[in-house]
Amino acid sequence: MSARPTLIHVAELAGVSLASASRALNGMVASPETVAKVRAAALSLGYIPDATARSLKLGHSLQLAFAVDDVGNPVYVEMMRAIETVVRGSGYRLQVSSTGTDPAETVDLVRSLARGYADGLVISPLRVTDELIVELKRAAVPVVVVGTLPDTVQLDTVQTDxxxxxxxxxxxxxxxxxxxxxxxxxxxxxxxxxxxxxxxxxxxxxxxxxxxxxxxxxxxxxxxxxxxxxxxxxxxxxxxxxxxxxxxxxxxxxxxxxxxxxxxxxxxxxxxxxxxxxxxxxxxxxxxxxxxxxxxxxxxGSAERGRHAAELLLARLSDPARPTRRIVVQPTxxxxxxxxxxxxxxxxxx
CATH class of the missing domain: 3.40.50.2300 (Response regulator)
Structure with a gap:
């Protein structure tokens, strides 16, 4: 087959309807037999799902963002590895952004979440300004902060002493x-x-x-x-x-x-x-x-803080109404x- 295989081709090879093939590949309700046939057909054809179309259909991007001031800092590298390990099995991809040291860049990044490029954000801001706090509180998607916020701010946070x-x-x-x-x-x-x-x-x-x-x-x-x-x-x-x-x-x-x-x-x-x-x-x-x-x-506890942050974000995505949590990782x-x-x-x- 010279053209790129589509979901229609997968459904035809598996001998199921297009709707059944879609349900089987997207983790929705389908019989074990149907799931097995559809996955085998997809593998045989080399079918690669269209992530953009899938995210539009499901109403989310299937991406989580991690934002820091300097992606080269080894602290953030350890956090990133821990976050990626947690989200890997959740069906999400991790997107990493570097904001630089200018607080305005961090504010702009939080505002840009309204564009829908990520379903949630873990952010570790070096400088916490009043403007940033305002944007974090009204962010378009769930946000977890690795760092210290005022006690009056009701956001999931992971911090250290x-x-x-x-x-x-x-x-x-x-x-x-x-x-x-x-x-x-x-x-x-x-x-x-x-x-x-x-x-x-x-x-x-x-x-x-x-x-x-x-x-x-x-x-x-x-x-x-x-x-x-x-x-x-x-x-x-x-x-x-x-x-x-x-x-x-x-x-x-x-x-x-x-x-x-x-x-x-x-x-x-x-x-x-x-x-x-x-x-x-x-x-x-x-x-x-x-x-x-x-x-x-x-x-x-860089890795521990990253792991806690990823777990808090996934929990928030699963239950948006859950009480906010503040986790403190003690130094050694x-x-x-x-x-x-x-x-x-x-x-x-x-």
């Missing part, structure tokens, strides 16, 4: 004998930037560290390796005594990419990690385990070589 995660990092460094701890953060107008700064200030005060917390913090231009290196060079260069000795003995970074940049900066300055400077990251991405030295990092500390000089096995979870 990153402030507590920073506290775990500081406590680990103090237990390791480090007392002069700096903090390398990302932009403060972002949700993670604000919460992780709060966690550092609270932990710094709880452990009665000195000097003042504000003097040992540096804000990078964004959450990337290159920005982390530049900011760490500024922070470490600023904290040297009159003889050039480093006045800091540890550094907490607001994500793994910043931490890797900080380690590069330390090496450029002739410092050894962890002997001269212990470094802790956040997110516990694959990068943390493969980097040399292995990076101690706070796991914020994974200790590796960047903070330890003893032979404790790497990858120890605390």
């Amino acid at each position: 990153s402030a507590r995660g920073v506290g775990l990092a500081v406590a680990h460094l103090v237990e390791s004998g480090r007392r002069r701890i700096g903090f390398l953060n990302g932009p403060l107008d972002t949700t993670p930037g604000m919460s992780r700064r709060r966690g550092f200030v609270e932990a710094y005060a709880a452990h009665q560290l000195a000097p003042a917390a504000g003097s040992v913090q540096e804000v990078a231009a964004d959450f990337t390796v290159a920005a982390g290196r530049r900011a760490a060079l500024d922070l470490l260069s600023r904290h040297r005594d009159a003889r050039g000795a480093l006045a800091l003995d540890a550094l907490v970074a607001a994500n793994d990419l910043l931490a890797v940049g900080a380690i590069h900066a330390a090496l450029e300055l002739g410092l050894q990690v962890p002997e001269d400077l212990a470094v802790v990251g956040m997110d516990d991405t694959e990068l943390a385990g493969f980097f040399n030295p292995g990076l101690t990092s706070v796991s914020l 500390l994974v200790v590796r070589a960047s903070t330890q000089t003893d032979p404790t096995p790497e990858g120890t979870v605390r």
Whole structure:
């Protein structure tokens, strides 16, 4: 058969009506015998359903969207893999979008859901503005947010306590004998930037560290390796005594990419990690385990958050009237070589 096989050809080969063939291939009510015959005919002919026509007929796109600011960030890659695993068996395809760092782009993406290209959205916004909240609340399809929203916003959310995660990092460094701890953060107008700064200030005060917390913090231009290196060079260069000795003995970074940049900066300055400077990251991405030295990092459960978000979205699609849920994934500390000089096995979870 030279022309592309159609559903009519499948029905004729299977010896059933066109309606029966359609029901069998679309998972609707049909006898097991009919389903077997129709599927065998479709396989024999190499029939590929027209997804566009099917979605128009069923009234939905059979696609779910996942939107983040940077699809190259390893945190979002882990989330994406987890989401795709959950939705794979549901009959949906996953479409991934990158919004960039401009909040207006994120708002436009949420508004564009009215075009019908996706039946639901999982979104992890870096910056949550009032305008974005308005658009999320009136989105054309169900939305699940991976991140923190005000308590008054009734949307399904999956979040983590990153402030507590920073506290775990500081406590680990103090237990390791480090007392002069700096903090390398990302932009403060972002949700993670604000919460992780709060966690550092609270932990710094709880452990009665000195000097003042504000003097040992540096804000990078964004959450990337290159920005982390530049900011760490500024922070470490600023904290040297009159003889050039480093006045800091540890550094907490607001994500793994910043931490890797900080380690590069330390090496450029002739410092050894962890002997001269212990470094802790956040997110516990694959990068943390493969980097040399292995990076101690706070796991914020990226894959777990992605899995929960996908499950919440499928549940919302199945039952639009169900009560909203807010799931919190707790952080854990994974200790590796960047903070330890003893032979404790790497990858120890605390």
